[in-house]
Amino acid sequence: MEILKETELFPIYINRNLYNQFHDYMSNNRTDSWQLIELGHEAEKLLMAKDFHQLECIKHLPQVIPYPHQTKTAQKVISELRGRAILADEVGLGKTIEAGLILKEYMLRGLVKKVLILVPASLVLQWTRELNEKFAIPATAQRKHYSWDADIVVASIDTAKRDDHMNIILSNEYDMLIVDEAHKLKNRKTKNWQNINKIKKKYCLLLTATPVQNSLDELFNLITLLKPGQLGSYNSFLQNYVEQKRKPKNKEELKKIIDKVMIRNKRRDGGVEFVDRHVHTITVELSEPERNLYDAVTNFIRNHRDLNMLSLLTLQREVCSSSDATFVTLVNMLKNVEIGSELEREIHSILDISRTVKEVTKAQKLVEIIKSINDKVIVFTEYRATQEFLQMYLAHHQISSVPYRGGFKRGKKEWMKDLFFSRAQVMVATEAGGEGINLQFCNNIVNYDLPWNPMRIEQRIGRVHRLGQSRDVHIYNFSTVDTIEEHILYLLQEKINMFEMVIGELDSILAKLKMPKGQKLESNLLDIVYGTQNKEELTAKINELGEKILQAKKDLQKESGSIDIFH
């Protein structure tokens, strides 16, 4: 490009390469065919951006049928937000699709060539594949040092932050930077935040479902990455817009400013249709040997509160899952026990009882359910031993299944998903994987055992109950009569109705209760289980905990006007 003229408002550049080529052709008496010249002209016509605002990319993307809110978001980011935005849709509304549309649009218009996409490690392949397959964007997953040379690189944030990688990134200028799960950049004191802040970029998209979790500061920090000064200096931000850590003031004004850098679509805004959830409870009565085992383990735990709490907790939960899982843990415990001790004798006697369990009532029920569903089912369990047992058990009953574990490498996870899609009726999974794979083609979930942490249950449901699920979702829970599990299910299902909650709601409730991610709730439950002497007391305590959660839910709804500053 050479400068042709400098006008008051803009310079005019021209590319003169073609003149020389023309000269050469003429002197060699050479020409291109007229038909090709016409085809070339038609290609230009097809590829040109006819309008500043219109989304050109939609017609080029037959593999994507975007939802109206996604198209609207992409349009708005380009024409009003000037290409720097926080995409803050609630989980499951398709932020990735929105980012893909925006990226594709800029690429078609020739405004973006060099792109850096930073995502959690578990999502690198998924992003790469979606961009290639759905958007025909030739993205490369970062694997080797030379991968950085590619025009469009998808890398994990943790890999990118290593000095040798960061130095390469910082030596580049990126037409577009995309960061997924951007809530990891909430704290400006962290290395991650500072690194991202140093990257040279033209357009920038930050994707997060939770732009504000604990404090309005987080929002300030995210926006500063995009447009420093949008909210004024930090001090004036505090002065003008923050009443308390989580409570904004001058809401209207703040909202107006935030609307210029952030778009948040919510389920209840409509336009997005969601299928219904149906919750089924399967009641199981333990057989006599199973009951003996359960009682033996429960007594054992009660009498040995001096032992390693973690293994006791595990044991207590495992005994509701399968005798196999219990067996493995007990055998492991034996390794740390003094030989010939009373403890060793006790453990051996439980092991003896566990050997008397010949038929697993729950597994029998599971086979019944799977057969009656007669469609794809995901069975979730917390334990590896249960998983292995179930796979064998299902195979024995001529039901094809694939395993799925958090420990699988990325490629293997994808492979198992494909196998499940094409060959198997059942997937037996130990991990819901917070940011993992999507399994919308399946609409049945069985919670073979219940995690004590409700967040993990929500993640399980989130695998199938998301955008793109076209059928109603069925959730099957086991309730084993007269066990802890019965109480947990009562708490989660009857008391707080968690299976009916919208995704994301539970997260806010637990945060409100100062039990972030639900881990504290787990230990609370354990305390209740051990601290009570009889069933009546246990029920009362569980009810009390349930009331606390319900109260938090109510408070949250009352406050939602002030915490959720966006609507």
Next chain:
Amino acid sequence: MTFSTDHYVKRYFEAVNSKILSDKNSPIFSVKIPMDVDKELTHRPYYWMYIESLGQQPEPTTLHLAFDPKVDPPDDMDCELITLGSIRFHNILNSARRRGKIGKLYQYFPPKSQLSRSILRPYLLINMRVSLIADKTQDHLYSLGINLQSGQLYRNFYNNVTMFPLTEVAPHESLLGQPSISFESAISIMEEDLCKYVTEFDNQWAAQASHNMMEEIGQIKSYYDSQLVDLQKKLDDITNNLADTSQSEETVEQNQIHVEISNEIDLLNFEKRQRIDEVKWQFSPRVEISPYSMVMIYMV
């Protein structure tokens, strides 16, 4: 305008001399492509390097293309669906752009007509894309022609000229008028008009982009400056303190803080510059003109 990928792709393969294997009405279009076309449509440089190093003449590739997603190809056929968005189709578009740039055309008259003995005047046609670029873009296709004898300019030349029957077959040399204007001066006359053409556009887009740019730069400046002022004040205080007091443990500590604040100021200044550069990069309005085809046309 409805665009038919089907029609476009078939015309393309005819134009690049590929052998069409399928029936005219077959739902799957099969075509054997020559090596040079293959190189432009399939991205596999290592394969070609390998073939060339062996000095082999590879069997030409056959492509099977479908344009309707409802088409169900036989299991053993490697058939691909061509849509507006597919990478293959974009390769085809780009190949056509690369191969269709420079030509020579003559007004066609039926051999027996009186006009077939007329002298044809030389014109130069340039087709170009004019892109208005800021943080957003808009493209215009523009076509300019010049009579190489009189120097007269014709806007929208391509559409006007293609209304006449044209041929690639040259008439007898004696019928071709000679240009009296050099190529260089023709170009400079045309470029002068181009500038005029561009400034005739509504400037709103550029004014708006400049306005947005200034707004963003202002915001960045005030954000960093407010911090820089505070830090500078702190720094000055320390400098004054240091001047007042004599050597002590305290001064060592103060010196340390002094260095830290100076570093922070440098960092902020660096960041501020970078953010401003980014905004300029993003918003600075400019116009880029890219000629994509040039044709000599001889007409009455």
